[in-house]
Structure formats: structure tokens, C-alpha cells
Amino acid sequence: MPNSKKVSKKSLLAENWIHDIQSKLFTTPNKLMNTDVLENIETHIRQCSLQLNGFISRSMIFVIDHSTLDYLYISDSAQEVLGYSKETMMQNGFHWLFTLFSAAELKYKQVVMEDIYACLKKLPVDQVFKTCSRYNVEVLHKDGSKRMLVEEMMYPKVESSGLPVITTAFVHDVTDLFHDTARKCQIELMDGNTRKVIFEKHYTQFEANNPLSEREIEILSSIANGSTTSNLAKVFNLSPHTVNAHRKNIIRKLAAKNAIDAVQIALKNRYIRM
Known part of the structure; x- marks a missing residue:
């Protein structure tokens, strides 16, 4: 289980x-x-x-x-x-x-x-x-x-x-x-x-008081797997502006320096899985 x-x-x-x-x-x-x-x-x-x-x-x-x-x-x-x-x-x-x-x-x-x-x-x-x-x-x-x-x-x-x-x-x-x-x-x-x-x-x-929303988890997981803004916009049927807004919110919530740092923090705390 x-x-x-x-x-x-x-x-x-x-x-x-x-x-x-x-x-x-x-x-x-x-x-x-x-x-x-x-x-x-x-x-x-x-x-x-x-x-x-x-x-x-x-x-x-x-x-x-x-x-x-x-x-x-x-x-x-x-x-x-x-x-x-x-x-x-x-x-x-x-x-x-x-x-x-x-x-x-x-x-x-x-x-x-x-x-x-x-x-x-x-x-x-x-x-x-x-x-x-x-x-x-x-x-x-x-x-x-x-x-x-x-x-x-x-x-x-x-x-x-x-x-x-x-x-x-x-x-x-x-x-x-x-x-x-x-x-x-x-x-x-x-x-x-x-x-x-x-x-x-x-x-x-x-899990573990995850601060990220379900959509933010999906986006950050995709970023971790190498997806670009244009890819994310297409996959989730969002505008590039909305994708970037999610990215900024993720970085803010995790107190990260950038998206790569956010991925590392999220993986360490099991907020996302590869």
C-alpha cells in the first residue's frame, strides 16, 4: 500500500x-x-x-x-x-x-x-x-x-x-x-x-502538509520532467501567462530561488514525485 x-x-x-x-x-x-x-x-x-x-x-x-x-x-x-x-x-x-x-x-x-x-x-x-x-x-x-x-x-x-x-x-x-x-x-x-x-x-x-495546489503539483512535476512553458500551456490548456503565474506562485510558496530550486525542494519534501 x-x-x-x-x-x-x-x-x-x-x-x-x-x-x-x-x-x-x-x-x-x-x-x-x-x-x-x-x-x-x-x-x-x-x-x-x-x-x-x-x-x-x-x-x-x-x-x-x-x-x-x-x-x-x-x-x-x-x-x-x-x-x-x-x-x-x-x-x-x-x-x-x-x-x-x-x-x-x-x-x-x-x-x-x-x-x-x-x-x-x-x-x-x-x-x-x-x-x-x-x-x-x-x-x-x-x-x-x-x-x-x-x-x-x-x-x-x-x-x-x-x-x-x-x-x-x-x-x-x-x-x-x-x-x-x-x-x-x-x-x-x-x-x-x-x-x-x-x-x-x-x-x-x-501529503506532508503540501503547500502546493493540485494544479501547481501537476505543473511543477512537468517542469521536473523537462516541460517548457509552451508545452505546459498546451498540455493543461492554459495561456503562457497563466503558466508563468503558477510558476511564480510555486517559487514563492516554496521560498525557492527559481524553478529548478523549487523542483529540488519539492522532491526533497515529497511534494511531487518523478
């Missing part, structure tokens, strides 16, 4: 067993609403975690009914992941969960969910059952610490439009596992043991 170039073998092993759990469920999506099955999955997650010496010790599962915005299931391990008991979460309701995110993270979640739903609506309904949507997000734990979570969602019940009616979410605290703050969303389509990525997007504008 997050950039895996610098993760350890143990990190990759952790991802593999999470994928193994999901693979066993894709063929029978109705199991994703069965309390006994979900409790068994949670037990299996804990056992796998012990094999990794607790490297992933905090994972939780919840099931949400989008028609009523009620939780149908929350695992006991919610206490470990968020610091709040499942009883507190049930009592406060689904919308309460949003209070654990900063304004920037909420905006990011909104954009991600819009992208996920747009993708799901393009699929035949029988394929939506076989998808797994995955993204990472930062949440505020009850103890005041910030935790990086990976949320993986599957859809045991959907509308004819392809939009979820029921979502089963596996949430993993990867704060100690990954040290990359990259914001990314993936949607995979399962076919037996085969996984195919059908959607992937980086949300650079939401």
Missing part, C-alpha cells in the same frame, strides 16, 4: 498474510457479513501477528450498512487501533468516527471515496463483489498520538449501480511498519489467486 521500496521483509510478509485472508473471502462475499466468520478472521489475524513477533499487533474489522449508517459489526480490537471500545463506537455512531481525522484528512478521504465509487460504478455488479479498495489515512488515537492506518474495503452487498450497500473494512495500524507518508489508493480485482490492479492513484496534494 504505502511505498514498499524501503520496507523490510517482515513488512512484505505482513502484507502477504493480509492478502491471503482476503483471497479466501472473495469467492464467498456473503461471509463478510457473518459475525462468527469475522471473529474467526480476527483470531487468525492475531495468530499471524504473533508469528511476526507482534509487528502488526493492531488490526480491526468493522461492517457498515450505508443505507442506515449503522455499524453491523465492530471487532474487540478497535480498542487497540483507535483507543476506543467497540461499545463506544457503536453508541456514538458512524459519523463520530470523522472527529478522529483532521480537516485535511477528511478532505482526502472524501476525494478518495469519490474516486473509489466512480471506479466501482463502471464495473459489472458481479465484479464489484471481487474488488478490494485500499488506501491509507492518518487518524488521531485516543492517547493523542497520530497513527497511520491502512483501510481495506470489500463489498458483500451492492446496489444495481455498483455502489456498496454493505462494506466490510479491515483496518491495520501500520505506524510502526511503514515510515512513508505517501497517500495512495488502489483497487484490486480478484480472480481466483490472481490480483489485478484496476485503479491506482497518488494523492500528493494531501
Whole structure:
């Protein structure tokens, strides 16, 4: 999920067993609403975690009914992941969960969910059952610490439009596992043991308090790849004057000496990616 170039073998092993759990469920999506099955999955997650010496010790599962915005299931391990008991979460309701995110993270979640739903609506309904949507997000734990979570969602019940009616979410605290703050969303389509990525997007504008707008990120990324003002104007359907205005704003925001310096600063702070 997050950039895996610098993760350890143990990190990759952790991802593999999470994928193994999901693979066993894709063929029978109705199991994703069965309390006994979900409790068994949670037990299996804990056992796998012990094999990794607790490297992933905090994972939780919840099931949400989008028609009523009620939780149908929350695992006991919610206490470990968020610091709040499942009883507190049930009592406060689904919308309460949003209070654990900063304004920037909420905006990011909104954009991600819009992208996920747009993708799901393009699929035949029988394929939506076989998808797994995955993204990472930062949440505020009850103890005041910030935790990086990976949320993986599957859809045991959907509308004819392809939009979820029921979502089963596996949430993993990867704060100690990954040290990359990259914001990314993936949607995979399962076919037996085969996984195919059908959607992937980086949300650079939401990373590390990025001061650049989405358009500025696009322009600076293009500059980093050698694009000229005339090229940028053509690609983005802008006037050369507007392109230069964006360039000046980028240099000002990054306190850079020039465009080349701005590229170096942006790459160093991961405001853009090559």
C-alpha cells in the first residue's frame, strides 16, 4: 500500500498474510457479513501477528450498512487501533468516527471515496463483489498520538449501480511498519489467486502538509520532467501567462530561488514525485 521500496521483509510478509485472508473471502462475499466468520478472521489475524513477533499487533474489522449508517459489526480490537471500545463506537455512531481525522484528512478521504465509487460504478455488479479498495489515512488515537492506518474495503452487498450497500473494512495500524507518508489508493480485482490492479492513484496534494495546489503539483512535476512553458500551456490548456503565474506562485510558496530550486525542494519534501 504505502511505498514498499524501503520496507523490510517482515513488512512484505505482513502484507502477504493480509492478502491471503482476503483471497479466501472473495469467492464467498456473503461471509463478510457473518459475525462468527469475522471473529474467526480476527483470531487468525492475531495468530499471524504473533508469528511476526507482534509487528502488526493492531488490526480491526468493522461492517457498515450505508443505507442506515449503522455499524453491523465492530471487532474487540478497535480498542487497540483507535483507543476506543467497540461499545463506544457503536453508541456514538458512524459519523463520530470523522472527529478522529483532521480537516485535511477528511478532505482526502472524501476525494478518495469519490474516486473509489466512480471506479466501482463502471464495473459489472458481479465484479464489484471481487474488488478490494485500499488506501491509507492518518487518524488521531485516543492517547493523542497520530497513527497511520491502512483501510481495506470489500463489498458483500451492492446496489444495481455498483455502489456498496454493505462494506466490510479491515483496518491495520501500520505506524510502526511503514515510515512513508505517501497517500495512495488502489483497487484490486480478484480472480481466483490472481490480483489485478484496476485503479491506482497518488494523492500528493494531501501529503506532508503540501503547500502546493493540485494544479501547481501537476505543473511543477512537468517542469521536473523537462516541460517548457509552451508545452505546459498546451498540455493543461492554459495561456503562457497563466503558466508563468503558477510558476511564480510555486517559487514563492516554496521560498525557492527559481524553478529548478523549487523542483529540488519539492522532491526533497515529497511534494511531487518523478
